[in-house]
Amino acid sequence: MVTRIRMQVVAAGVVTFALLAAGCGGAAEIVNEQLLESIEGVENVEIDQDSGEFEITIEQDGESITIGGGEVPAGLSVPVVDGGQVTGSASSDTNISVSLMYPGDQFDALVADYQAWADGSGLEVQKTESTFESDGDEIRNVSWSTNDGSVFVTVADCIDIDSGEFDSSCVTIYENI
Numbered sequence: 376m377v378t379r380i381r382m383q384v385v386a387a388g389v390v391t392f393a394l395l396a397a398g399c400g401g402a403a404e405i406v407n408e409q410l411l412e413s414i415e416g417v418e419n420v421e422i423d424q425d426s427g428e429f430e431i432t433i434e435q436d437g438e439s440i441t442i443g444g445g446e447v448p449a450g451l452s453v454p455v456v457d458g459g460q461v462t463g464s465a466s467s468d469t470n471i472s473v474s475l476m477y478p479g480d481q482f483d484a485l486v487a488d489y490q491a492w493a494d495g496s497g498l499e500v501q502k503t504e505s506t507f508e509s510d511g512d513e514i515r516n517v518s519w520s521t522n523d524g525s526v527f528v529t530v531a532d533c534i535d536i537d538s539g540e541f542d543s544s545c546v547t548i549y550e551n552i
Contacts, residue, residue, distance in 0.1 A: 438467035
């Protein structure tokens with residue numbers, strides 16, 4: 376748990392640092408990687424910035440966090456619906472998580488897909504739903520979690536990371552493995 380918290384703190388700092396340095400190009404990526412790897416316990420930092428986007432991967436003590444992109448981590452038992460953009464992922468010896476962004480008009484289809492997963496999983500899964508309004512926008516959130524807490528899936532209305540508009544659907548999957 377301490378490692379996870381420490382990695383989250385480091386990750387938050389890395390995102391801030393990367394955003395500040397994002398416009399500096401390839402040489403800055405190498406310098407930033409070396410600077411971040413100088414933090415005790417942090418190793419194998421990769422910063423990849425292409426066409427104005429960035430991806431940061433930090434590996435520490437057998438755990439890995441990717442911010443700003445990446446791939447769906449291997450080992451998930453919950454299916455990932457095609458067509459999503461990975462916005463972040465994390466994996467360790469005990470946990471896997473991934474966050475994805477989809478077009479907002481896919482919200483209902485995503486809810487149906489994950490309800491079908493919950494119904495056919497053979498696990499005891501609880502579903503919760505909430506809706507609230509913010510600045511005239513209706514924000515929906517549907518979550519499924521296993522009774523033992525080993526799996527959590529959520530589908531929510533969210534802000535598109537590219538446009539900044541509130542017109543996307545985000546999915547987060549977390550599993551204890």
